[in-house]
Amino acid sequence: VGYEDGSVKIWDMKTASCLQNVNGKDIHSSSVVCIDCHPDNNLILTGSTDATAKVIHSSTGKVVTTFNCAEENSEDENSVESCAFSYTQSSLAATGTLTGKLSIWDVPTQTNRNTCQHTGGVVKLKWDTTSPLVYTACLDGVVRMWDARNGKCCLEWSGHQDAVLDFDISRDGKTLVTASEDNTARVFSLHKPDS
Structure with missing residues (x-):
């Protein structure tokens, strides 16, 4: 618990x-x-309003690595709003920030594999x-699907008038369900964007 x-x-x-109490x-x-x-x-991955994500060893409570998610020369809030480990590639983790940056991290080498920029802040991944x-929900009202191997956006689902x-x-x-600040929920087909 954070x-x-x-x-x-x-x-x-x-x-x-x-x-453990860290x-x-x-x-x-x-x-x-x-x-x-x-x-x-x-391992446990945490994200904070201090613009960092930390990987913590669950049995010792020790910080294994720190990922700096801050945008250089940005005056926007760099809060890490969402973080997750990959289900299929155990060495990968992802973080999403309010500055719109999705970062794909290689945990063992402690390096950034890819950075995917959004037009609005990432609130969930x-x-x-x-x-x-990796799927991302953003303040620009769009959900996107990214290929973690190359950092390319594969698909987008839009239609909300406000933040997802x-x-x-x-x-x-097969189905993507969204909830938006526009007071609506939408159901999308994962295989047919915007339908």
Whole structure:
């Protein structure tokens, strides 16, 4: 669980006991906004309003690496609003910022593989469960699908009049459902953008 003071606590769900308590000063200098667990449960990825994402070892509570997500020479807020590990390529993670930057990170080498720029801030991202694709929901009202291997935008789903605040993909991988600040929800076919 991430906290406003930048700290992270790792809880045992069965016993409701705290396994690790990583103090804010040791991890983030401001609020933790997003968090994800690696599919192997050995790593945790956190994103913060301090423009960083941290990879934490779940059993020791030690920070493994820090990804700097700040835009150089940007006066916009660089908050990391969404972060996630890949389901299909265990070495990859992604972060999305309010400046509209989707970054694909190689965790073992601690390097940025690709940066994908959006016209609006990224508020949520989600990895495809079967391929190296990342979906992003943005303040510009568009959901996009990116190929993590080359950083190219593959498809876009639009139609909202305001920011897309949340989305999900059906279990069968055929449908995309969005919720927007325009007070509407939309259902899209994943294989037919804008329909």
